[in-house]
Amino acid sequence: MERITITIDADLLAFIDRLSAAKGYGSRSEAVRDMLREAAKAEIGASPDTPCVATLSYVYDHETRDLARRLTNRQHDHHDLSVATLHVHLDRHECLEVAVLRGTSGDVRAFADGVISQRGVRHGNLHLLPGAPGQAHDDPHSHDD
Ligand code: NI
Numbered sequence: 001m002e003r004i005t006i007t008i009d010a011d012l013l014a015f016i017d018r019l020s021a022a023k024g025y026g027s028r029s030e031a032v033r034d035m036l037r038e039a040a041k042a043e044i045g046a047s048p049d050t051p052c053v054a055t056l057s058y059v060y061d062h063e064t065r066d067l068a069r070r071l072t073n074r075q076h077d078h079h080d081l082s083v084a085t086l087h088v089h090l091d092r093h094e095c096l097e098v099a100v101l102r103g104t105s106g107d108v109r110a111f112a113d114g115v116i117s118q119r120g121v122r123h124g125n126l127h128l129l130p131g132a133p134g135q136a137h138d139d140p141h142s143h144d145d
Contacts, residue, residue: 044128048106053083053131056099056112056124063093064120071115075099078111102131 008016016028025031044050062068075082083100090096099115101108105128116124 040130041128044105044130048104048109050105051131052103052105052108052128054101054105054108054112054126054128056101056108056115056126057096058116058121058124059090059094059096060118060121061093062095067118067120068095070118071097071121074111074114078107081107081111 016031019025020028020031023031025034044052060067060071075085081101081103083102085100086098088096101111103111108128109126112124112126115121116126
């Protein structure tokens with residue numbers, strides 16, 4: 001960890017303190033670090049070549065004709081992106097899947113769009129995180145908490 005000193009106006013400082021209290025941060029530093037991490041996530045969108053890890057979640061009706069098979073085939077076709085998938089049978093008809101993906105943000109987005117746009121897939125959500133493919137946690141200095 002490096003220590004930096006920043007100068008901000010009273011309004012912004014009050015905002016940081018309100019956010020810290022509302023979200024339960026233990027310190028201003030952790031609140032500000034999380035804001036910067038949010039900014040880093042926005043950066044992922046800037047270039048399709050940015051390495052990332054991602055979670056893709058969606059609900060689908062497994063009785064929709066051929067949908068379950070097509071979704072599985074899609075994951076096999078992109079086995080290089082698909083790290084793992086959690087499947088939950090929500091009720092008699094609906095399934096929730098959470099797929100962990102790793103690759104460039106362009107490839108991950110294209111895969112997610114292809115799943116979310118399928119007829120019968122609902123509540124699709126892609127959450128991208130910065131991370132280098134194949135070395136997400138190998139560097140101890142990249143994981144400070
Ligand atoms: Ni199911």
